Amino acid sequence: xxxxxxxxxxxxxxxxxxKAGKEARSRLAERLAEEGLRLWHMAVxxxxxxxxxxxxxxxxxxxxxxxxxxxxxVDDLAEAGYAERARDSVDRRRVNVxxxxxxxxxxxxxxxxxxxxxxxxxxxxxxxxxDQLHALLSRVYDGLDSA
Numbered sequence: 344x345x346x347x348x349x350x351x352x353x354x355x356x357x358x359x360x361x362k363a364g365k366e367a368r369s370r371l372a373e374r375l376a377e378e379g380l381r382l383w384h385m386a387v388x389x390x391x392x393x394x395x396x397x398x399x400x401x402x403x404x405x406x407x408x409x410x411x412x413x414x415x416x417v418d419d420l421a422e423a424g425y426a427e428r429a430r431d432s433v434d435r436r437r438v439n440v441x442x443x444x445x446x447x448x449x450x451x452x453x454x455x456x457x458x459x460x461x462x463x464x465x466x467x468x469x470x471x472x473x474d475q476l477h478a479l480l481s482r483v484y485d486g487l488d489s490a
Contacts, residue, residue, distance in 0.1 A: 367464045374456035378449065379423075383408055383416045385457070388425060388450040391442035398431065399438040425449050 345353075352358045368382070375381055386406045391397065397405065403413035417440055420426035425446030431437035442450070465473050 363464065367460060370460045370463065371457055374460055375453060378452065380453065384420060385453045387416050387420060388442055388446055391426065391440065392447060392450055396439050396441035399440050402440055420446065
């Protein structure tokens with residue numbers, strides 16, 4: 344434990360979780376920046392790959408990005424050739440977004456980078472401990488909806 348950290352804080356699991364998360368996010372941001380991307384770009388690509396094409400407004404809700412911010416993220420992805428937009432044929436006000444083959448390839452690279460960061464952050468744990476941590480954090484995360 345960092346000797347500068349007040350013991351009363353290091354006793355709080357939520358504090359440790361926050362500090363570890365902040366470090367993981369910072370390292371991941373550095374790796375994604377090597378690709379000229381941010382975490383929101385990866386989140387949008389993952390949502391499109393996992394759930395299929397989305398109306399832009401629905402995509403913003405799915406990844407919890409403000410509707411005004413999703414436009415810039417999708418603009419960046421479209422400019423890079425990672426996503427494509429098209430007007431909905433039924434409702435011309437709706438813009439649909441889909442991942443491209445180039446976007447799927449980019450997402451694979453981003454996942455590899457995220458895996459490297461994860462391995463760095465979780466290096467003090469063995470494989471079973473990593474699995475246990477993942478299971479526990481998944482339960483906590485799932486419980487956030489009911490809190």
